[in-house]
Amino acid sequence: MYTFAYKGKRYTTYLNYTVAGIYIHIPFCKKACFYCDFHFSVSLKHKADLVAAIQKELVRRKTYFEPNEKIASIYFGGGTPSVLLFHEIDEILGAVYENYTVSPQVEITFECNPDDLSLEYLKMLKMVGINRLSIGLQSFNEEHLTWMNRSHTALQSIQCVHDAAIVGFKDITIDLIYGLPHLQNEEWRATIKKALALPINHLSAYSLTMEENTPYHKLVQQKKYQEPDEDFTSGHYDILIEEIDAAGWQHYEVSNFCKNDNYSKHNTAYWQQKKYLGVGPSAHSYDLQSRSFNVSNNAMYLEYIAANKKTYEIEELTAQNRLNETLLTGLRAIWGVDLAEILKTHNYDILKLYAEELAYWQSVNxxxxxxxxxxxxxxxxxxxxxxxSELFADEDHSSHTSS
Ligand code: SF4
Structure with a gap:
């Protein structure tokens, strides 16, 4: 274990999160946010069938983990999990607890949208065992919310976080979006200050990106909307870092921030290459050797589950894939990667191979x-x-290694 100091705080190189996690994809949303390319349907017609199918998949894939592998994180993502009813969440969690060994300290995160979070709904989430809320707040500005086609109002964005704290949620994270064309710097700064004053201990902030096959992409092609501007967006990123520092929060991953070491266990496990199972349409899984990808289509998913057919495609990872993924995910987070470990595991000597690049990147901080x-x-x-990507190994990376 190695510790280092950064901005007056001590960090341990690898968190003690030797965790396995389960991700549950709820593929429904009330409205389509215009920038979003996640898999979801705005028709809730097959919700009950999907919930039943997810439970079946949880049963079918229970051998993904060894019986002694403890599930330390359960994550409801989507889509919008807060379209689920009490009994639907309870049944899904029941299927997890019945078929897997769940750690008593499990983190159970639930993604939700502000307009779903009535006091009653929040109390129900607490009662059913959810202990971490991830609220897709995005903005406090009514016009920006409308521009993005979000389903909630600015008032709901603020109220729901206070209500969640009143109900007793201690672990609350919110999402914000920056880089919106009409979001001026000072408004963005005020948005961050306002967010950090809420009773939350974690924040994810993402820049607006234009993904293919989204309404946003089409509108830009039709010249009705502007593309995100890189300089403008990186200005917002600088403001974000300034405000995070001023508030004494930690910047622990490219887009993730927390106070008092309240890292997301689930996402940290992704960045540290831990094993996870994803169930539901479009969910991915990773078992350290291969990745599997569930079909991104609700009707096909239902059909495969009903016919007892496989719902996923598998991609076996080569040593090169695993090494490059370790670099790609590990370097995104504050703990970085251990080059000695990479040399030992992959016989790939980054310190020697990239001495020049490393020296230059150190010189520009x-x-x-x-x-x-x-x-x-x-x-x-x-x-x-x-x-x-500059440090990536090619297929025969052994030829580049030190002798
Ligand atoms: S609520 Fe979330 S998943 Fe649904 S469309 Fe909006 S951003 Fe995408």
């Missing part, structure tokens, strides 16, 4: 080396994917 731990600075995190 993009990376830091703490012994053999390579980690990115706040500035470097903005280029995390680029830096990781």
């Amino acid at each position: 993009w990376v830091q080396l703490h012994g053999t731990i390579l980690r990115l600075t706040d500035k470097g995190l903005l280029f995390a994917d680029y830096i990781a």
